[in-house]
Amino acid sequence: MRIFSASLGFILILWGVSLYIPFPREVLEPAPVVSLRILDRNGNLLREVLSDEEGRSQWISFQEIPQNVILATLAAEDSHFYKHIGIDLKAILRAVIQNIRARRILSGGSTLTQQLIKNIYHFPRNWFWKIVEIWYALRLEISLSKDEILTQYLNRVPYGNQTFGINAASWFYFNKPPSHLSQAEAAFLAGLPRGPSIYNPYRHFHRAQKRQREVLQRMLNKEMITQEEYKRAFKEPLNLVTSEIAFRAPHFCDFVLSKIPLKERQNISFIRTTLDFQLQKDVEVLLRNYVKSLEKWEVSNAAALIMDNETGEILSFVGSADFFDSSHSGQVSGITSLRQPGSALKPFTYALALEQGMTSATLIPDTEIHIRIKGINYAPKNYDGKFHGFIRLREALACSYNVSAVRVLEKIGVESLLRRLKKLDFKSLNKEPNYYGLGLTLGDGEVALLELTRAYSSLARAGVFKKEKIFLEIKDTQGKMKSFPESQSIRVFSPQVSYIITNILADKDARIPAFGEGSCLSLPFPCAVKTGTSGNFRDNWTIGYTPYWTVGIWVGNFDGSPMHSVSGVSGAGPLFRDIMFLLEKREKKNFNFAVPEGLIEVYVCPKSGMLAGSFCSGKIKEIFIKGTEPKQVCNLCPHVLLTNQEKLTTEDAENTEFTKNFK
Numbered sequence: 001m002r003i004f005s006a007s008l009g010f011i012l013i014l015w016g017v018s019l020y021i022p023f024p025r026e027v028l029e030p031a032p033v034v035s036l037r038i039l040d041r042n043g044n045l046l047r048e049v050l051s052d053e054e055g056r057s058q059w060i061s062f063q064e065i066p067q068n069v070i071l072a073t074l075a076a077e078d079s080h081f082y083k084h085i086g087i088d089l090k091a092i093l094r095a096v097i098q099n100i101r102a103r104r105i106l107s108g109g110s111t112l113t114q115q116l117i118k119n120i121y122h123f124p125r126n127w128f129w130k131i132v133e134i135w136y137a138l139r140l141e142i143s144l145s146k147d148e149i150l151t152q153y154l155n156r157v158p159y160g161n162q163t164f165g166i167n168a169a170s171w172f173y174f175n176k177p178p179s180h181l182s183q184a185e186a187a188f189l190a191g192l193p194r195g196p197s198i199y200n201p202y203r204h205f206h207r208a209q210k211r212q213r214e215v216l217q218r219m220l221n222k223e224m225i226t227q228e229e230y231k232r233a234f235k236e237p238l239n240l241v242t243s244e245i246a247f248r249a250p251h252f253c254d255f256v257l258s259k260i261p262l263k264e265r266q267n268i269s270f271i272r273t274t275l276d277f278q279l280q281k282d283v284e285v286l287l288r289n290y291v292k293s294l295e296k297w298e299v300s301n302a303a304a305l306i307m308d309n310e311t312g313e314i315l316s317f318v319g320s321a322d323f324f325d326s327s328h329s330g331q332v333s334g335i336t337s338l339r340q341p342g343s344a345l346k347p348f349t350y351a352l353a354l355e356q357g358m359t360s361a362t363l364i365p366d367t368e369i370h371i372r373i374k375g376i377n378y379a380p381k382n383y384d385g386k387f388h389g390f391i392r393l394r395e396a397l398a399c400s401y402n403v404s405a406v407r408v409l410e411k412i413g414v415e416s417l418l419r420r421l422k423k424l425d426f427k428s429l430n431k432e433p434n435y436y437g438l439g440l441t442l443g444d445g446e447v448a449l450l451e452l453t454r455a456y457s458s459l460a461r462a463g464v465f466k467k468e469k470i471f472l473e474i475k476d477t478q479g480k481m482k483s484f485p486e487s488q489s490i491r492v493f494s495p496q497v498s499y500i501i502t503n504i505l506a507d508k509d510a511r512i513p514a515f516g517e518g519s520c521l522s523l524p525f526p527c528a529v530k531t532g533t534s535g536n537f538r539d540n541w542t543i544g545y546t547p548y549w550t551v552g553i554w555v556g557n558f559d560g561s562p563m564h565s566v567s568g569v570s571g572a573g574p575l576f577r578d579i580m581f582l583l584e585k586r587e588k589k590n591f592n593f594a595v596p597e598g599l600i601e602v603y604v605c606p607k608s609g610m611l612a613g614s615f616c617s618g619k620i621k622e623i624f625i626k627g628t629e630p631k632q633v634c635n636l637c638p639h640v641l642l643t644n645q646e647k648l649t650t651e652d653a654e655n656t657e658f659t660k661n662f663k
């Protein structure tokens with residue numbers, strides 16, 4: 001017994017002496033300030049990353065911290081701060097009892113000093129580290145004065161929205177230095193570190209306000225403020241910097257930051273991006289109003305991306321209708337999240353078909369077909385529920401018929417389509433060809449709006465793929481220009497194939513059978529456009545381009561719940577049209593797509609796709625890669641006397657030159 005108490009005494013003395021080991025000063029030094037400014041292409045500030053959790057904040061001294069901030073912080077977190085020795089025994093005992101009852105760590109009973117230690121060392125949450133934390137806290141109290149500890153705390157603690165330290169928080173939320181904070185504002189900020197995301201005022205303003213009033217009440221109870229001051233602060237309206245200003249182009253800024261590793265970020269002070277903030281604001285308003293108008297169709301979100309075709313620069317990047325609408329997961333970015341593209345991949349299927357010898361006049365059987373998708377037998381149906389017999393490739397693509405797309409993919413092979421899509425940088429299509437099967441062309445693989453939009457921009461660029469560009473200038477903390485890799489240009493399709501696909505996607509007449517006359521996709525200037533709808537109306541897409549810009553739109557719900565029968569046209573189409581009008585107004589240029597060399601136009605019979613003859617019921621101008629144009633005059637019409645309503649039978653079609661691919 002005596003030995004035991006002697007050793008216990010020895011341990012206690014050791015523990016006591018160990019507290020006098022000086023606290024490592026270097027961890028308390030303020031790290032160099034990192035203020036990273038993200039600007040749009042014209043120099044408008046989009047976001048300033050003020051500080052980070054390694055204590056890089058715009059450090060202020062104890063003298064610069066106003067009394068109201070100190071008192072409010074003490075009231076909110078640790079009112080005995082100036083009396084205790086670094087730990088609050090009563091609070092710890094209370095916490096231990098609570099935690100034992102709940103059989104897990106609920107509350108820490110932490111003092112400001114302990115919270116500061118936690119903030120510096122990020123210890124794991126368990127009993128062992130709790131004791132280590134207490135040991136450090138006691139040592140810190142011996143090494144530093146109370147005022148010094150408070151200064152450390154107020155310069156390091158997180159206030160949410162990536163702000164650390166009272167100075168950064170004061171500028172971020174109220175756009176003023178801490179010395180100008182009112183009593184109400186000081187109490188408001190003092191309440192945030194308890195739960196920076198729970199009390200995030202841009203997402204849960206009422207919670208944050210309730211917390212502020214709690215802090216004010218405590219201040220009153222502790223006689224830190226008078227009844228008068230309490231009443232005034234209680235009533236004072238909180239003029240927070242609006243979220244539109246605090247978070248300009250929020251999804252885009254997040255995207256930009258995600259491209260820079262954390263380590264590198266500390267050496268960067270300035271990024272001029274490609275975004276056009278004026279355009280961004282206009283698109284945000286259009287998108288938000290549009291989603292509101294679709295509420296009754298159970299649509300809660302949309303995303304829009306605009307790329308400059310010549311450079312691949314992203315001009316506008318709106319990831320959701322409202323970044324702060326947590327009930328609809330507004331912080332999710334509809335531009336980078338993966339969704340089923342529906343028909344939006346079909347143009348690439350047909351581009352490959354053109355490469356492999358089909359032409360826009362090739363007759364494709366739009367007749368019943370049975371395929372296996374993921375081991376299940378499946379008979380693809382067209383959107384209108386009908387089969388259309390033998391149709392020209394132009395009609396098949398323009399009207400987005402599913403059955404003909406499957407027939408064509410069957411010819412060209414899933415593997416070769418997948419290989420080409422990978423060349424177009426569809427990184428998310430990372431499974432084996434067998435996994436997707438023929439359903440690939442119907443949109444069974446999941447892709448991101450960003451991937452789709454930049455793939456379409458390659459068609460606009462006459463077949464040349466360019467990765468998106470988001471940086472114009474990057475400067476390091478010394479103000480020196482930093483270099484960044486420029487994206488390479490890769491030819492993915494020939495100019496001729498790209499032009500024919502563009503020509504079909506811009507053909508207002510060819511899409512009439514499926515979309516009707518004067519649909520929202522018919523713009524008064526040349527514009528190639530394609531829609532897509534995934535199963536059960538979960539996702540709705542419209543992607544298209546003029547020679548200058550490519551615009552990608554997604555409409556749907558982030559939780560994957562289906563919309564109420566919104567088709568490609570009524571879903572994303574009107575928003576696409578409005579954005580194209582917006583772009584057209586900005587710069588009126590010649591909107592005609594440049595026609596590459598090596599193409600030839602001939603009149604063909606709309607039924608057979610062969611050269612139009614005198615017996616044919618009509619003739620249409622069709623465009624071919626030189627050498628692939630039809631050589632024979634239609635030998636079908638005189639024999640079978642097709643009327644407008646009649647469809648070709650397989651036997652009839654076999655007489656034409658242009659079914660050779662499907663014999």
Ligand SMILES: [Zn+2]
Binds near residue numbers: 605608616617636
């Ligand atoms: Zn004919």
